[in-house]
Amino acid sequence: MIKFxxxxxxxxxxxxxxLLFAIILLSFIAFSVMFFIWLERKLSARMQDRLGPTRxxxxxxxxxxxxxxxxxxxxxxxxxxxxxxxxxxxxxxxSFAASFAAFLVLPLGSKMVGYSLPIAAFFMxxxxxxxxxxxxxxxYASAGKWSLFGGIREAAQVxxxxxxxxxxxxxxxxxxxxxxxxxxxSAQSGPFWNxxxxxxxxxxxxxxxxxxxxxxxxxxxxxxxAEAESELVAGFHTEYSxxxxxxxxxxxxxxxxxxxxxxxxxxxxxWHCGLIGGDEVTAFGSIGYLLNLICLVxxxxxxxxxxxxxxxxxxxxxxxxxxxxxxxxxxxISCFLLIGDALWLLLFPTNWQIYWQYxxxxxxxxxxxxxxxxxxxxxxTTQPGKLPGAWQNLETPLMYQKLHHNVKQQxxxxxxxxxxxxxx
Amino acid sequence: xxxxxxxxxxxxxxxxxxxxxxxxxxxxxxxAIWLLFTLIGTAFxxxxxxxxxxxxxxxxxxxxxxxxxxxxxxxxxxxxPLNRLPISKLDRxxxxxxxLFLGLGISVxxxxxxxxxxxxxxxxxxxxxxKKSEDQDEKNSSLSNDQISEIGTSFFDLNSKxxxxxxxxxxxxxxxNRKLPPRTNQGYLLPFELISIHLLVILIGxxxxxxxxxxxxxxxxxxxxxxx
Numbered sequence: 263m264i265k266f267x268x269x270x271x272x273x274x275x276x277x278x279x280x281l282l283f284a285i286i287l288l289s290f291i292a293f294s295v296m297f298f299i300w301l302e303r304k305l306s307a308r309m310q311d312r313l314g315p316t317r318x319x320x321x322x323x324x325x326x327x328x329x330x331x332x333x334x335x336x337x338x339x340x341x342x343x344x345x346x347x348x349x350x351x352x353x354x355x356x357s358f359a360a361s362f363a364a365f366l367v368l369p370l371g372s373k374m375v376g377y378s379l380p381i382a383a384f385f386m387x388x389x390x391x392x393x394x395x396x397x398x399x400x401x402y403a404s405a406g407k408w409s410l411f412g413g414i415r416e417a418a419q420v421x422x423x424x425x426x427x428x429x430x431x432x433x434x435x436x437x438x439x440x441x442x443x444x445x446x447x448s449a450q451s452g453p454f455w456n457x458x459x460x461x462x463x464x465x466x467x468x469x470x471x472x473x474x475x476x477x478x479x480x481x482x483x484x485x486x487x488a489e490a491e492s493e494l495v496a497g498f499h500t501e502y503s504x505x506x507x508x509x510x511x512x513x514x515x516x517x518x519x520x521x522x523x524x525x526x527x528x529x530x531x532x533w534h535c536g537l538i539g540g541d542e543v544t545a546f547g548s549i550g551y552l553l554n555l556i557c558l559v560x561x562x563x564x565x566x567x568x569x570x571x572x573x574x575x576x577x578x579x580x581x582x583x584x585x586x587x588x589x590x591x592x593x594x595i596s597c598f599l600l601i602g603d604a605l606w607l608l609l610f611p612t613n614w615q616i617y618w619q620y621x622x623x624x625x626x627x628x629x630x631x632x633x634x635x636x637x638x639x640x641x642x643t644t645q646p647g648k649l650p651g652a653w654q655n656l657e658t659p660l661m662y663q664k665l666h667h668n669v670k671q672q673x674x675x676x677x678x679x680x681x682x683x684x685x686x
Numbered sequence: 687x688x689x690x691x692x693x694x695x696x697x698x699x700x701x702x703x704x705x706x707x708x709x710x711x712x713x714x715x716x717x718a719i720w721l722l723f724t725l726i727g728t729a730f731x732x733x734x735x736x737x738x739x740x741x742x743x744x745x746x747x748x749x750x751x752x753x754x755x756x757x758x759x760x761x762x763x764x765x766x767p768l769n770r771l772p773i774s775k776l777d778r779x780x781x782x783x784x785x786l787f788l789g790l791g792i793s794v795x796x797x798x799x800x801x802x803x804x805x806x807x808x809x810x811x812x813x814x815x816x817k818k819s820e821d822q823d824e825k826n827s828s829l830s831n832d833q834i835s836e837i838g839t840s841f842f843d844l845n846s847k848x849x850x851x852x853x854x855x856x857x858x859x860x861x862x863n864r865k866l867p868p869r870t871n872q873g874y875l876l877p878f879e880l881i882s883i884h885l886l887v888i889l890i891g892x893x894x895x896x897x898x899x900x901x902x903x904x905x906x907x908x909x910x911x912x913x914x
Contacts, residue, residue, distance in 0.1 A: 276689065277689075346715070346716070348716070349715070349716065349719060352719075379738050380738065381738055381739050381742055384739070384742045384746070385738065385741075385742040385745075387746070388742045388743075388745035388746035388749070388750055389742075389745060391745075391746065391749075391750035392726070392745060392749045392750055394750075394754060395719075395722060395749075395753075395754075395757075398754070398757055398758075398761070399719065402715060402757075402761055410761070413761070414758070414761060417754055417757070417758050417761075418758070420754075421750075421751070421754050421755075421758075424750065
């Protein structure tokens with residue numbers, strides 16, 4: 263293929279090569295978006311005790327997304343009479359172009375990167391932060407109250423969450439000493455306790471803070487105030503239909519994928535599987551490249567599945583709570599984490615570093631395995647006031663205590679004192 | 687035409703056209719949106735010059751930060767009289783006069799400058815082969831680390847050295863620096879501070895002009911309350 267392109271006259275070979283790469287990337291994004299939509303439907307259905315799509319394309323509804331795409335392509339493209347025409351038509355493309363451009367510098371494996379940039383992590387943050395313009399434009403140009411509210415909420419939310427997100431990005435950058443995503447990943451090669459999430463307690467909390475921030479900047483629930491369907495109909499894309507609406511959808515899922523891949527590169531070892539003691543490509547040869555791709559995409563899909571899990575488990579929070587979480591909690595926490603990470607690198611003895619990594623990595627694996635074990639050994643019925651599943655003996659937080667408190671106030675009797683709920 | 691040159695024109699022409707549209711449009715939100723595209727185009731130009739960090743900073747600070755705030759402010763204060771900016775005939779006449787005057791000044795300055803009129807470094811390369819001149823250009827177009835640190839230290843007047851190599855952006859015959867005494871004892875810190883204090887004064891003035899106007903009849907409302 264490359265030999266064939268070399269026969270072209272000088273600039274055109276390059277142009278064709280880059281265009282080809284862009285088309286492959288674009289179709290990969292579109293394909294994975296279709297997969298994510300199907301996955302979200304199935305996951306949400308399972309969490310709500312439903313079946314989800316079952317008919318189109320067989321037992322699991324594989325082709326439901328394809329059917330949706332055909333439906334969206336044939337829908338009428340409408341525009342409100344009062345809308346600002348140019349901006350209304352421009353907004354979906356701005357939104358999609360920003361999230362698509364982030365894939366330019368995102369390495370999907372060793373040497374599998376569109377444009378190897380020494381400051382790729384910084385570039386990804388900056389380009390993904392300009393995705394908000396599409397939403398603001400759509401909100402303004404639709405000339406509707408709901409859309410405008412959605413756009414303004416989105417602007418406030420994304421701009422605020424950029425700050426803790428950028429500070430948390432600096433934690434692995436400090437350890438690796440580089441903004442280059444390839445170098446950050448190669449610093450985490452080897453077994454899984456070399457991943458930066460296990461490097462010190464600050465990166466461990468930093469990953470959680472970063473994950474909350476990327477959930478908020480991808481406007482996923484519980485932070486989906488820009489399109490809160492119970493208050494704002496559909497928020498910023500109320501007036502959009504057909505293909506233009508699907509561009510917003512593609513942008514959302516594409517930026518989810520980009521952000522999850524960035525999180526797994528920064529904290530979860532990137533394209534290293536974490537089971538062998540070295541680099542995959544040196545160990546397995548050219549199969550290693552495929553393994554790299556599978557590892558990174560698998561980790562990103564896992565993080566996206568966690569995002570969907572959060573979406574269908576947690577209620578939407580109010581806009582003042584969104585701002586409070588960012589400025590009162592995440593921002594001070596992330597500043598503290600940055601200072602702590604720097605001090606750790608300066609002061610923690612290097613010979614003890616590996617023991618810390620062993621300790622936290624194996625503790626986390628033990629916690630996860632025991633949780634899964636409890637999930638299978640727990641009873642199917644749930645007692646009132648107790649949590650289900652793996653947490654079956656724990657009391658429901660807050661709610662049960664409040665209930666006890668009310669009962670205590672009403673009866674004013676020493677018999678109803680919640681003696682053990684406070685200790686939990 | 688080389689690929690770089692083609693790409694430069696592909697980016698630069700839209701930037702120039704959009705900059706003109708920003709000036710001429712009366713629709714304030716659209717002006718902000720076209721400003722977005724000029725800023726992104728400028729970032730593209732930095733990418734074309736292999737200055738990736740400057741480009742990403744441009745995207746982060748101007749596109750992701752300042753412009754979001756700008757659009758946010760416009761959307762919040764978007765009342766009907768502000769939606770479209772009316773232009774009176776007097777304004778138009780003054781601005782045309784000013785633009786003509788400024789354009790004349792800039793073109794005279796450009797015409798007299800050594801780079802355009804050929805007195806500068808390009809003249810020395812005319813007789814040498816094309817490959818040699820490319821090497822020369824490459825040498826001139828990138829600052830070495832020593833030069834950068836020289837600029838930084840002379841900013842604070844910690845360094846009395848005059849740059850030994852020709853600097854990019856300055857023509858070969860540019861010798862003003864070399865006439866300076868070896869130690870000037872002032873650096874460039876004072877002009878820098880003056881400019882920043884000037885900006886602060888402008889900021890305070892803008893805040894004073896834009897603050898909520900209080901009614902003189904209600905005397906219990908102080909101006910400091912309405913500032914917030």
